[in-house]
Amino acid sequence: MIRNPARLENLIDEIRLFVRECWHPLEDEVDRTSSIPNEVVERLRREGYFGWSIPEAYGGLGLTAEELVLCAMELSQASVALRARVGTNTGIGSEALVADGTEAQKARWLPRMATGELTACLALTEPDAGSDATNIQTTARRDGDDYVLNGIKRFITNAPLADVFTVIARTEEGSRGSTGLTAFVxxxxxxGLRTGEPYRKMGQAGSPVSDVIMENCRVPAAHIIGEREGVGFQTVMKVLNKQRLHLAALCTGPAIRMLDLALSHTRARSQFGQPVANFQLVQAMIADCRTEIFAARSMILEAARSRDRGEDVALTASMCKYFASEMCGRVADRCVQMFGGSGYIADFSSIERYYRDVRLFRLYEGTSQVHQLNIAKLTLRELPQVRP
Known part of the structure; x- marks a missing residue:
């Protein structure tokens, strides 16, 4: 649902210009220093990048799902650090408040998230709660008007620089699975709250990730999202269903960028007296990349439009995330192959960095294997019950 086509077109043009003229020349520096220059973050704040999906009533752009994924595909045609810097505010860091927060909670935090004054993140994953997100061990014990939280969250994007954490904790003693979970801000x-040192990672330099540690961390009861105890898992699923569409789009942008780099290289490099792009086996890889990118983009846009119509996208969002993340990995591999030896050497090409960066897409917000199980489960649920 595109509400104002001209405004969206202008926004996409601005994003495209920013990515190509400002960000691409900085990618090597960000990779080397593992940090984004302050002046770039300030520009992102001034130009509203942190508030894309936050409602207009709270200072954001209030993009629809379709508008959000179109913008995400443009923004992510860059090293992952760029979209990761703003991505938690436009996705998992703010979405729980948008979906289920009280009016007072939204008014307190969302406007400052929209401007980028606050960086938000979702603290869900734990050492023993990854693919099985219901195996939360972090506890929240009621003590007067407060809750006392204890536990460790792991692999939390933007945790080292976050100002606000959405924390999922178990408030019902002895509960198991998805029951008894509550979402706190x-x-x-x-x-009692601290974050660990940023991890050393395979890729995604400039996107800090660390543990979040809570030791007798005292949080007011008024900070329960929606002021409703025990519905935290339902809140998380609302967040993830939308975020999986967002992330699928964020997988598609890097694939577009990698193919662009490979096309430039294969047209410019000659072997046996002609450009490498003329060879049929190289053309087969180009065709496969272009086709899969088109398929992912089409899937994502259709699912986003369904969500904007108010339809249940649990199945389609899972399919989009699964396909787009796997597609991006296949494109990365083909593009390194098209570069040949120079695709493996960082001194010659940035394609090796993209190859490392995108590997994480198939792991976070549901591994590919978890999405396969989820897709099958939801598909079987749609079928008529067979009676013995």
Whole structure:
């Protein structure tokens, strides 16, 4: 649902210009220093990148799902650090408040998230709760008007620089699975909360990830999202169903960028007296990349439009994330192959960095294997029950 085509077209043009003229020349520096220059972050704040999906009533752009994925495909035609810097505010870091927060909670935090004054993140994953997200061990014990939280969250994107954490904890003692889970907003500076040192990672330099540790962390009961205890898992699923569409789009942008790099290289490099792009086996890889990118883009846009119509996208969002993340990995591999030896050497090409960066897409927000199981489960659920 595109509400104002001219406004969206202008926004996409601005994103495309920013990515190509500002970000691409910085990618090597960001990779080397593992940090984004402050002036670039300030520009992202001024130009509203942090508030794309936050409602207009709270200072954001209030993009529809279709508008969001179109913008995400443009923004992510860059090293992953760029979209990761703003991505938690336009996705998993703010979406729980947007979906289920009280009016007072939204008014308190969303406007500052929209401007980028606050960086938000989702603290869900734990050492023993990854693919099985219901195996949450972090506890939240009621103590007067507060809850006391204890536990460790792991692999939390933007945790080292986040100001606000959406934390999922178990408030019902003895509960198991998805019952008894509650979503809290916890602010940095709260006694008992700290973040670990950023991890050393295979890729995605400039996108800091770390543990979040809570030791007798005292949080006001008023910071329960929606002020409803025990519905945290339902809130998380609302977040993830939308975010999986967003992430699928964020997998598609890098595939477009990698193919562009490979096309430039194969047209410019000659072997046996002609450009490498003239060879049929190279053309087969180009064709496969272009076709799969088109398929992913089509799937994502159709699912986003369904969500904008108010339809249930649990199945289609899972299919989009599964296909787009796997597609991106296949494109990365083909593009390195098209570069030949120079695709393996960082001194010659950035394609090796993209190859490393996109590997994580098939792991986070549901591994490919978890999505396969989810897709099968939801498909079987749609079928008429067979009676013995």
């Amino acid at each position: 916890v602010e940095r500076g709260t006694a």
